[in-house]
Amino acid sequence: MARFNKIYAGPVDQVKPQVQERICDTSVLPGTLVVESGAKFAPAGANSGEKLYVVQDNYLALKGVDDAWPAGDTIVAMELLDEQFFNVRVPSGVNVARGAKLTSNAAAKLSLATTGQNIALVSEEAFNNNTGSDQLVRARVARRNTAVA
Template sequence: MARFNKIFAGPYTEATPQVQERICATAVLPGTALVESGSAFAQAGAASNAKILIAQDNYLALKDVDTAWPANDRVIGMEPLDEQFFNVRVPTGTNVTRGAGLTTNAAGKFVLATTGQRIIMFAEEAYNNTSGADQLVRARKAQGNLASA
């Protein structure tokens, strides 16, 4: 079970993020990274350099953050702004420290960026994911197109 129950985490004074809706050929977990692929969404690949959107929880169907959007469904992708917080999905075995730069793995989940990789998000909390399942970690969009040093 996820530690958080929403993907967009605020702040509450901030207007909700801009969203885009597209069909996605594969099942998508909320909190993972999406990229545009023509007129559709695709799961972001490893260290993606494309524009990243965050898959929102499927609140329209009253689904929780651990329920994947079905394949070939219309998915809501949120456009992160650097002043907004999002709960992004990190795989089990990932030890995140506050301020750590995050990039994507082949499944669109957020992992620690290594030297030379694009930093997409910065962790806003420390969390050692030894839970045995993917977890949501609070993060904020990195400004610009940063590379890990």
């Protein structure tokens, strides 16, 4: 069970994040990263340098953050905008410190960025994910075009 019940985390004065809707040929979980692939969304690859979107919970079908969008469905994904916070998926075994630089992994989730990798988001909380499952961690957008030195 996820630690948060929504993917968009604020700020509260911006109640509606900017979203895009596209078909995704694969099943995706809320809180994972997707990229545009033609007229569709596709899960982000490892260390993606493309424009990233965070998959929103399927509120249209009254689904929670642990309910995957079905393959072939039109999904709602939020644009990563500055000063907004998102709850993003971090795999089990990843220990995140506040301020940790995060990048996309091969499963479209967030992992710690290492030297030379693109920084997608920065953690806004510390969380030691030893739960045995993916968990949602609060993060914000990193500065554009940055990489770990």
